[in-house]
Amino acid sequence: xxxxxxxWVLLLGGLFLWGLQRPSPEALGSVRVGKPAxxxxxxxxxxxxxxxxxxxxxxxxxEKPVFLNIWASWxxxxxxxxxxxxxxxxxxxxxxxxLGVNVxxxxxxxxxxxxxxxxxxxxxxxxxxxxxxEYGYTGVPETFIISKERKVLARHIGELSExxxxxxxxxxxx
Amino acid sequence: xxxxxxxxxxxxxxxxxxxxxxxxxNTPPPDFPPQVFEIARELRCPVCQGESAAxxxxxxxxxxxxxxAEQLEQxxxxxxxxxxxxxxxxxxxxxxxxxxGLTLWVWLSPLLGLLLLxxxxxxxxxxxxxxxxxxxxxxxxxxxxxxxxxxxxx
Amino acid sequence: MTPGxxxxxxxxxxxxxxxxxxxxxxxxxxLRDGRYLEAARRTTLLSLLAAATSFxxxxxxxxxxxxxxxxxxxxxxxxxPLWVKLVTPWAALEGSILLWALLQTLYTxxxxxxxxxxxxxxxxxxxxxxxxxxxxxxxxxxVFVAHPFDKVPNPPAExxxxxxxxxxxxxxxxxxxLMYLGFVGLSVPFAYAVAAMLARRYQSWIFETRWWTLVAWxxxxxxxxxxxxxxxxxxxxxxxxxxxxVENASLIPWLLATAFLHTAQVQERKGLFKGWNxxxxxxAFAATVFGTFLTRSGVIQSVHAFASGPVGxxxxxxLLGVLALGLGLLARVSGEIREAGEVRWKSREGAxxxxxxxxxTFAFVVVVGTLWPLAVxxxxxxxxxxxxxxxxxxSAPLGVFMLLLMGIGPVxxxxxxxxxxxxxxxAMLIALGVGMLIGLGLGLSLGVSLxxxxxxxxxxxxxxxxxxxxxxxxxxxxxxxxxxxxELVARHRRRFGSHIVHFGxxxxxxxxxxxxxxxxxxxxxxxxxxxxxxxGLEVRLLGLTAREEANRFAALAPIQVxxxxxxxxxxxxxxxxxxxxxxxxxxxxxxxxxxxxxxxDYYFVLMQFDQEKGQWATxxxxxxxxxxxxxxxxxxxxxxxxxxxxxxxxxLPSRQAVPSASD
Numbered sequence: 006x007x008x009x010x011x012x013w014v015l016l017l018g019g020l021f022l023w024g025l026q027r028p029s030p031e032a033l034g035s036v037r038v039g040k041p042a043x044x045x046x047x048x049x050x051x052x053x054x055x056x057x058x059x060x061x062x063x064x065x066x067x068e069k070p071v072f073l074n075i076w077a078s079w080x081x082x083x084x085x086x087x088x089x090x091x092x093x094x095x096x097x098x099x100x101x102x103x104l105g106v107n108v109x110x111x112x113x114x115x116x117x118x119x120x121x122x123x124x125x126x127x128x129x130x131x132x133x134x135x136x137x138x139e140y141g142y143t144g145v146p147e148t149f150i151i152s153k154e155r156k157v158l159a160r161h162i163g164e165l166s167e168x169x170x171x172x173x174x175x176x177x178x179x
Numbered sequence: 180x181x182x183x184x185x186x187x188x189x190x191x192x193x194x195x196x197x198x199x200x201x202x203x204x205n206t207p208p209p210d211f212p213p214q215v216f217e218i219a220r221e222l223r224c225p226v227c228q229g230e231s232a233a234x235x236x237x238x239x240x241x242x243x244x245x246x247x248a249e250q251l252e253q254x255x256x257x258x259x260x261x262x263x264x265x266x267x268x269x270x271x272x273x274x275x276x277x278x279x280g281l282t283l284w285v286w287l288s289p290l291l292g293l294l295l296l297x298x299x300x301x302x303x304x305x306x307x308x309x310x311x312x313x314x315x316x317x318x319x320x321x322x323x324x325x326x327x328x329x330x331x332x333x
Numbered sequence: 334m335t336p337g338x339x340x341x342x343x344x345x346x347x348x349x350x351x352x353x354x355x356x357x358x359x360x361x362x363x364l365r366d367g368r369y370l371e372a373a374r375r376t377t378l379l380s381l382l383a384a385a386t387s388f389x390x391x392x393x394x395x396x397x398x399x400x401x402x403x404x405x406x407x408x409x410x411x412x413x414p415l416w417v418k419l420v421t422p423w424a425a426l427e428g429s430i431l432l433w434a435l436l437q438t439l440y441t442x443x444x445x446x447x448x449x450x451x452x453x454x455x456x457x458x459x460x461x462x463x464x465x466x467x468x469x470x471x472x473x474x475x476v477f478v479a480h481p482f483d484k485v486p487n488p489p490a491e492x493x494x495x496x497x498x499x500x501x502x503x504x505x506x507x508x509x510x511l512m513y514l515g516f517v518g519l520s521v522p523f524a525y526a527v528a529a530m531l532a533r534r535y536q537s538w539i540f541e542t543r544w545w546t547l548v549a550w551x552x553x554x555x556x557x558x559x560x561x562x563x564x565x566x567x568x569x570x571x572x573x574x575x576x577x578x579v580e581n582a583s584l585i586p587w588l589l590a591t592a593f594l595h596t597a598q599v600q601e602r603k604g605l606f607k608g609w610n611x612x613x614x615x616x617a618f619a620a621t622v623f624g625t626f627l628t629r630s631g632v633i634q635s636v637h638a639f640a641s642g643p644v645g646x647x648x649x650x651x652l653l654g655v656l657a658l659g660l661g662l663l664a665r666v667s668g669e670i671r672e673a674g675e676v677r678w679k680s681r682e683g684a685x686x687x688x689x690x691x692x693x694t695f696a697f698v699v700v701v702g703t704l705w706p707l708a709v710x711x712x713x714x715x716x717x718x719x720x721x722x723x724x725x726x727x728s729a730p731l732g733v734f735m736l737l738l739m740g741i742g743p744v745x746x747x748x749x750x751x752x753x754x755x756x757x758x759x760a761m762l763i764a765l766g767v768g769m770l771i772g773l774g775l776g777l778s779l780g781v782s783l784x785x786x787x788x789x790x791x792x793x794x795x796x797x798x799x800x801x802x803x804x805x806x807x808x809x810x811x812x813x814x815x816x817x818x819x820e821l822v823a824r825h826r827r828r829f830g831s832h833i834v835h836f837g838x839x840x841x842x843x844x845x846x847x848x849x850x851x852x853x854x855x856x857x858x859x860x861x862x863x864x865x866x867x868x869g870l871e872v873r874l875l876g877l878t879a880r881e882e883a884n885r886f887a888a889l890a891p892i893q894v895x896x897x898x899x900x901x902x903x904x905x906x907x908x909x910x911x912x913x914x915x916x917x918x919x920x921x922x923x924x925x926x927x928x929x930x931x932x933x934d935y936y937f938v939l940m941q942f943d944q945e946k947g948q949w950a951t952x953x954x955x956x957x958x959x960x961x962x963x964x965x966x967x968x969x970x971x972x973x974x975x976x977x978x979x980x981x982x983x984x985l986p987s988r989q990a991v992p993s994a995s996d
């Protein structure tokens with residue numbers, strides 16, 4: 006065994022070197038991807054009730070693909086993400102539903118956030134973050150891309166970008 | 180407590196500063212019996228650096244403890260509750276790796292280590308012994324007896 | 334002269350002196366010239382002074398709030414209390430490397446003092462050279478990658494502050510220093526091993542190396558126990574060991590050094606096991622480097638990791654270099670080490686080897702368990718966790734075997750067991766059985782009963798050995814038993830000290846078994862004035878207050894506790910649970926109040942409170958038995974080690990080649 010010491014040292018070194026160059030060591034893969042999205046229905050935040058009704062969520066059947074965005078008013082990346090999502094929704098609202106889920110937040114703070122960024126895509130309120138856990142979220146913001154057949158196609162951790170959004174759009178509308 | 184009231188409002192300020200702070204909702208959390216913590220200790224908190232769901236004060240960990248408490252009340256077994264989280268987060272959430280596939284090797288590591296080291300030790304001993312016997316062949320029985328007696332006396 | 338400038342210059346000076354010392358040591362080794370060796374020896378003091386100046390400059394910068402130094406700006410604040418400022422050098426990455434390097438120069442200097450005494454001309458150059466090489470690494474990392482004295486172009490008026498987790502408890506002042514003293518201390522045995530292998534003198538190094546290893550081991554043990562205590566008092570989860578990767582990284586060198594301390598005795602006594610001892614020491618030192626690599630690279634997720642920076646690759650290169658040097662040399666000489674001799678299992682040396690086998694296996698398991706998530710991710714892309722439930726289950730049986738061996742080993746005579754030893758063994762096994770039965774009779778779990786039995790077994794072993802020693806001495810020297818005991822204690826430090834250490838370990842095992850099995854946690858929200866009845870306690874929430882302190886806000890919830898049954902024995906009193914709010918932290922930090930008693934520890938944590946009206950507070954109670962004895966055990970182990978090491982003047986370690994038969 007000792008004779009092969011260079012091999013052991015190189016194996017250990019290789020393992021660590023690989024570990025060091027991983028772009029995001031903390032990122033945890035989602036087990037939901039490729040499986041049906043869990044259904045839920047939650048109270049809609051006040052500004053959207055008129056248009057979307059008292060409750061909204063992921064039902065058994067979907068009218069169009071859903072971009073499920075989990076956010077909170079206290080999260081900093083959500084602030085740069087909000088205008089991006091808004092403009093995306095303005096352009097593509099006939100093709101996809103951008104659905105915000107406000108988690109672990111206070112309702113007043115969430116409403117202030119919505120007013121500040123003038124968000125028109127609907128958001129539901131989930132004080133405890135229960136739906137986040139149902140989807141297996143690891144923090145905010147996080148976005149789940151759900152096809153019209155209610156299958157989770159992708160999960161995006163952290164802030165979205167325009168190019169990423171376009172990529173996901175092509176995934177739901179090939 | 181009236182005099183204190185102002186204090187807490189002042190205290191709420193540093194809480195919300197920096198906006199990074201996750202606001203603590205001003206509603207009391209549910210009461211947790213000991214079993215909740217026993218199960219939560221075996222589950223990993225998804226947002227923390229390696230803390231368990233029993234220790235962490237992050238929002239997700241708190242919600243996990245609530246879910247555990249609710250499911251216990253519904254009469255679910257600890258194994259079923261853990262399975263609930265595995266379905267949502269994968270095996271990663273279990274601090275105890277499942278004894279199958281690649282993680283089976285971790286469970287075998289004590290045996291493997293014992294066998295490897297034990298084999299090395301045995302081989303070393305066998306060599307040293309045969310070498311000693313080869314050397315002893317050149318020494319008379321009488322000499323060995325004398326030396327052994329001397330060693331015993333020390 | 335500003336502190337930043339002074340520190341930077343001193344740092345470069347330390348690097349230059351280390352390089353110079355290395356060059357001189359290499360010359361001394363190659364040319365066999367004593368003048369170079371003497372020059373290298375004197376350079377050790379120069380590098381120590383340069384490192385001390387640099388460290389002093391960092392303290393100076395922190396104490397004078399010089400925020401033009403980026404380390405101070407990022408990790409200190411002018412409002413910090415004095416003691417926090419004093420310990421800030423080791424609160425973050427760059428400063429901790431500086432402390433590490435300073436201690437390394439201190440050890441190198443101490444080794445320099447041994448030159449010409451126990452370190453002969455053949456080994457001294459390579460031993461000093463190895464230590465200088467380690468120094469070169471640390472100073473080069475600081476000068477080129479993680480400079481503690483980087484300048485801030487526009488100094489802020491106030492610093493960002495120190496990590497609250499660290500300034501929340503005074504233990505943080507001690508624990509890292511002890512840990513580094515232990516980690517760095519293991520570089521000396523490594524240097525001795527390298528020197529022995531280079532000089533091809535395989536036997537003589539062991540005597541003094543055992544002594545150095547014991548020094549490092551003592552510090553490492555103290556560090557591990559203070560770390561546990563800190564974790565227990567601060568983190569608010571009622572535990573003391575979470576099997577976090579970084580905690581494991583401190584345990585691995587400890588286990589390997591322990592294995593070495595035991596097999597070294599076999600080499601001292603019988604000249605056997607030379608290759609294994611080289612391997613244990615190399616791996617123990619490599620494990621300390623592995624630990625620093627883990628904490629500073631972020632390669633594996635850990636609670637304790639420093640912010641990951643560019644130093645990871647450097648530490649990885651250093652780790653591989655240490656392994657390559659030690660294992661490469663060992664592979665080269667292992668063919669030459671020809672050992673002749675026989676070890677019977679039923680003898681002291683047999684038990685020592687078996688002990689080393691278990692320590693080695695334990696270290697192997699901890700290494701595999703720590704690295705496996707990374708390996709699985711590489712092989713399959715999946716993420717897994719290997720945590721406390723796994724390690725607890727695996728270490729329990731290994732621990733039982735080690736406790737069994739710990740009792741019987743010292744009782745067995747060298748070479749071969751005789752009738753007397755078997756008689757002692759019978760007594761010990763009876764104690765084991767009785768202890769277990771008592772435990773089971775009290776309705777305790779099987780594991781805890783076994784722990785009681787093992788404690789009784791080890792206690793019996795120690796009492797029998799001391800009694801036998803006293804009897805022999807009083808008969809042979811004509812002393813009264815009391816005098817004979819005193820003589821035994823005073824003259825046979827190594828033997829008596831090891832009894833203390835072993836007793837401490839048995840006590841620690843008992844405490845761990847109890848506290849891990851019977852920890853009780855409960856959480857409840859109380860209205861002010863409400864009374865909570867639970868497990869033998871009655872807890873009344875007295876009120877809620879808030880207080881502004883120098884560098885933090887605190888919310889306080891005083892409680893009145895009264896014992897209502899035997900389960901709550903000793904818990905009576907008024908306690909002030911608190912949550913501390915630090916400006917640089919996103920969530921409040923709970924500071925538990927712990928009521929220590931001889932049996933149960935009562936642990937109260939304020940989890941949440943009514944921020945608007947101050948009418949309710951959520952409390953967590955953790956009741957854990959026997960934790961108090963863990964700290965006693967830690968103290969005993971460290972004291973026992975110090976007792977063995979305390980210079981008695983009468984002997985040098987190198988004269989212990991042939992210990993007395995009773996030893």
